[in-house]
Amino acid sequence: MSKKLVIHTFIDAFGYEIYRHYPCFLKGIVTNSKPLKSVLGFTNTCLPSILSGQYPQEHKQASLFFHSDDSPFKWMKPLSFLPGFFNRFRVRNILSKIVKKLHNYTGYFQLYSIPFDKLGYFDFTEKKDYFVPGAPFNTIFDYCVQNNIDYHCSNWRKSESENLKAIKQDIKEEKVNFAWLYLPSLDGTMHTHGTTSDTTRARVAYLDKELRAVYEEALEHYDEVSFYVFSDHGMYDVTTGYDLISDIEALDLEYGKDYVAMYDSTMARFWFKNETAREKITKALSLVKEGSILDDDDLKRVKTYFEDGRFGELFFLMDPKVMINPSYFGKNLIKGMHGYHPDAKGSNAAILSNKKIDDSILSITDIRKTMEQELAG
Ligand SMILES: [Zn+2]
Known part of the structure; x- marks a missing residue:
């Protein structure tokens, strides 16, 4: 019997309002719960914040794509002249894998729906896997290595069921004192089915059952188990799209001569090549009632301010429940x-x-x- 096991379980998009909707989740095991403020951006920005304890302007992973004159994707432009076949999701998926290999990216890489003639204006943030020590920012895994803590880390390339099996195996062998369990599937379920559908309810019930089994296994093998379940952000049911x-x-x-724009699903970011473009776009955005411009003070307040404007000289954020549609991250609402x-x-x-x-x-x-508090104690 080993002494203490600290388990930190990440469930993508299991926000506090979602948890409130499923109050039976881990009932009898968890005794405390509370909401946590998220950061501006998507999972690829939230995860670095969780692993490092830093805000986006500190870990500098504020968004997946940023404007760069030195884009590694310039060669893809001719693909925009090819038939629609190349734009199909499956083909883009294969192309993403080729790009990933070509550039030796070890992180998660996807071309999403970014038009091929626009990709050449961007560079990509997540080039390195941040679930291994030596990421571009200090993570809990660096901390474990520095402090000689034996740890388990889910493999994000594998399925949830494989990762659940793997953590239970390591617990059985009593080899680790810290475990990072990565459960991303609920995010996709809620994107597709909404927050309260039967499919989502079933997914939450599945996670509940699996996590109870992990916890029971841990209790059998360790004197003390500190069990944490947390998320990166919540989820809204979408009511409308905005073009x-x-x-x-x-x-x-x-585009390209006067301005460059990245259209995420809920956020648009602009870089300007001249003042006319800045004025015209700022004016047009100020007329959109479904969202608002985030000025420098707003960005400073959410600690996503970059003086060099690398992630955008102007940010426009949609109101909750509204999606930019179509966007560079998807064509469908x-x-x-x-x-x-x-x-x-x-x-x-x-x-x-x-x-x-x-x-x-x-x-x-x-x-x-x-x-860190648990691992020090
Ligand atoms: Zn998501």
């Missing part, structure tokens, strides 16, 4: 979405535990503290 790209394209400006303002209630992440959660734990950037 922001058409608004901007109606302005008689030329889907049922669930996140990536809204961190102040919006439904954006809140959650933390649940069988241990007391300190009053100072308020944001997803504080989850790292709960790991």
Whole structure:
């Protein structure tokens, strides 16, 4: 019997409002729960915040794509002249894998629906796998190596059931004192089916059952088990789409010559090549009632301010429940979405535990503290 096991379980998009909808989740095991403020952006920004304890302007992973004159994707432009076949999801998926291999990217890489003639204006943030020590920012895995803590880490390339099996095996062998369990599937389920559908309810029930089994296994092999379940952000049911790209394209400006834009599902980011473009686009955006411009003060407040404007000289964020549609991340309106303002209630992440959660734990950037406190104790 080994002494203590600290388990930190990440469930993508299991926000506090979602947890409130499924109050039986881990009932009898978790004794404490609270909402956590998320950060501006998507999972690829939230996860670095969780692993490092830093805000986007500190870990610098504020978005997957950023404008660069030195884009590694310039060679893809001719693909935009080829028949629609190349734009199909499956083909894009294969192309993503080729690009990943070509550039030796070890992180998660997807071309999504970014048009081939626009990709050449961007570079990509997540080039390195941040679930292994030596990521571009300090993670809990670096901390474990530095402090000689034996740990288990899910393999994000594998399925949830494989990862659940793997953690139970390591627990049985009593080899580790810290475990990072990665469960991303609920996010996809809620994107497709919404937050309260039968499919989502079934997925939550599945996770509940599996996590109870992990916890039971841990109790059998360790004297003390500190069990944490948390998320990166919440999820809203989408009510409407807004065609922001058409608004901007109606302005008689030329993409690449006058401006560059990245259209995420809920956020548009602009870089300007001249003042006319800046004025015209700012004016057009100010007329859109379904969202708002985030000025420098807003960005500073959510700690996503970059003086060099690398992630955008202008940010436009949709209101909760509204999606930019179509966007560079998808052509169809889907049922669930996140990536809204961190102040919006439904954006809140959650933390649940069988241990007391300190009053100072308020944001997803504080989850790292709960790991270190447990591992020091
Ligand atoms: Zn998602």
